[in-house]
Amino acid sequence: MKDWTEELPEAARQFLENRRLDEVECIISDLPGIARGKAVPASKFARQDYFHLPDSIFYQTITGDWGEAAGAEGFIERDMILRPDMATATAAPWTGDWTLQVIHDAYDRKGKPIPYAPRNVLKRVVDLYRKQGWEPVVAPEMEFYLVARNLDPAKGIEPMMGRSGRPAAARQAYSMSAVDEFGPVIDDIYDFAEAQGFEIDGITQEGGAGQLEINLLHGDPIKLADEVFYFKRLIREAALRHDCFATFMAKPIADEPGSAMHVHHSVLDIETGQNLFSGPQGGETDAFFHFIGGMQKHLPSAIAVLAPYVNSYRRYVKDHAAPINLAWGRDNRTTGIRVPLSSPAARRVENRLAGMDCNPYLGIAVSLACGYLGMMQECWPDKQFKGDAYEGEGDIPRVMGDALDLFEDAKELHEVLGPEFARVYSIVKRTEYEEFLQVISPWEREHLLLNV
Template sequence: MADWKDTLPDAAQSYLEGRRLDEVECIIADLPGIARGKAVPASKFARQQHFHLPDSIFYQTITGDWGEAAGEEGFIERDMILRPDMSTTTAAPWTGDWTLQVIHDAFDREGEPIPCAPRNVLKRVVDLYHQRGLKPVVAPEMEFFLVARNLDPAHEIQPMMGRSGRPAAARQAYSMTAVDEFGPVIDDIYDFAEAQGFEIDGITQEGGAGQLEINLRHGSPVKLADEVFYFKRLIREAALKHDCFATFMAKPIEDEPGSSMHIHHSLLDMDTGQNIFAGPDGEATDAFYHFIGGLQKHLPDAIAIFAPYVNSYRRYVKDHAAPINLAWARDNRTTGIRVPLASPEARRVENRLAGMDCNPYLGIAASLACGLLGLQNETKPDAEFKGDAYEGEADIPRVLGSALELFDNAEDLHAILGPEFARVYSIVKRAEYDEFLQVISPWEREHLLLNV
């Protein structure tokens, strides 16, 4: 048993130093990004090379129902073979005993990757870049709200009570005093992240009441998606320790900005290590423009991945910090595609459309897929936008149904992400949409009950 622990990442080994490991959580992300799996005693984990879960976990909607996506053989819940990626081993520092988490990859009986497993979808896209001799690099930004405990869905979500004893106030972007209001929660986020071996690039107060942003260091797409997957759980656990909730809903509070997962991309030549978005003299390259062109052309087809729930579309509101169109510009936060200030060797392209409610594996995969289509087809972007992009026309779907129509017809995007994934994703999301349409909202009861 000591042998396998000696090969773990340094942070996991440090966490266990002088302690007896009790349990290992064997986990995998489903389509919404929820951790599914099994907790096993450490002694059993040391003996097992894999475990099984039914493939139906990828057909489940966010409400716990199922989409009819099982295929020709019907809903027989065939077992998948889940194998651990030991490089992802990390602590679960909020547990009452000494516990590790390990992300697993899903395979079928023949050893082929399960095509609708989100981590496999991202690996597929990264492999397509590698076949072109390119190494994609990403840096996600995570926005979320700390809110008061909400035990009744009929009640509106309220900001959490700050250290001062007053509810968190909005319109305090970048305020250090506002960050200090959540000091105890942030301290635990830092402590949990350190125990798990994650490096936070910074925490800032965003524009919403109780809204924070965490920036992560750039790196491998799969590694960074793993970290966002882990971070969502650790942030929720840190909040619960202090009698509040952390929510990653795209738009949890009316009249407040939504929460995004901005994705920064750059591409390195695998032979030279050079950023292909910059030429010998620092000039922008054709690849840079083609990547932007791919985002402009194909992001609408992928909105159903970046904005996967009906609530997601409440975020795309003019002048509320989220883009409403696909304009691109340098150092302009009103556009959907932004090129941040950076030296030529650090030149990158930021996709500002993805919501924090998206699955990080799928959001990063879809964003990279759109850029890859631009490279393959040498797609030219529109001219760089000048001015306030909110004054332009909106060209983003406003409801999930419209986004799914675009996704279903996007065969080029399906070819990159995988046709079987696209089939399953569409069926599950349409099942969720149908579930939502059966719910009568308070707005309808208030305004329609006696007036129509």
């Protein structure tokens, strides 16, 4: 019998060279992006073609509550069939033994993809592009904070201590000295990423105290979403080794910039490999403008996916490195939709609205869906914005409830993402939002208790 480990990706085979594999973590992303699954001995994994988890993992909120999303048959927790995608097999280099992780895809008992599994949602959108002869390409950027350990939710989050023994400083964007403060954590991030076969395009210090950004090379949307999914765990594990936390909250620290997952998009012609955003002479094409037009038309309805929690909306603050509207501009970081400087072959559109707290599969899927609808509907964008877009009016929802209202009415977007996904997502997020509304905040107690 052939050894199944011989067909693993190169990085996984190198990780296991001259070592005995102990365990395989069989995982899948839930709606928030948490890795769910089972850890099994390597010998058992070699004998199994699939495993089961209940479909209720997709009805669970970030707090562990349950949305009433099970449908007409009720909450019976039907088993799904989870099959491994061996191309995703990668090391878990922080574990005490020799462990691999493998992402699985979810199917029902008839072999149909579970429509609200996040990776299946992204696959659906990518397939719609490919049916048109288009190949979508993305490049995500990941912003996050390294913060002091926080064991008390009532206490504010504080920057971590750097090598110098001083708290991480704010307003130090692109400072190499600031990056050096986190050197041991960054070293482990690089080591873990290398063991997992991931290529980092660069790490920079962002504007917040202890805020870093990791850029990934452009490529296939599903592969890149897998990498962001893996990277979130990798970064958390690297931070824990050095007595700090890594957080992907959209706005973890008051008066500091929020953390985004900017997504760069381009679309290639499958037959020729040419960038559809650039014409034969290198000029901007109708497809380029239609993609932007689709984003302007449909992104308001997509914000509930790109900004999935009440905290997400604290990031959209004027002059705090986050967009407040859907203006588009060339080489303009104040606009929600940016066209970076590039050659014609690399022409792309950057969506700056997504928060780092979004599920990477769903965030990339809904962003691509907006561009797809624009190309199919031949939407034309507003005139390019020149100047400081923060001086304009905000035109995106500012609270979760308003964003969910727009999402629930967005039937065209539902058809691209999948109506059943839209139904389940809306119910789960409404449940979370209503739970939050029952919480009385310190601000309310401080200012309202004796004054109203």
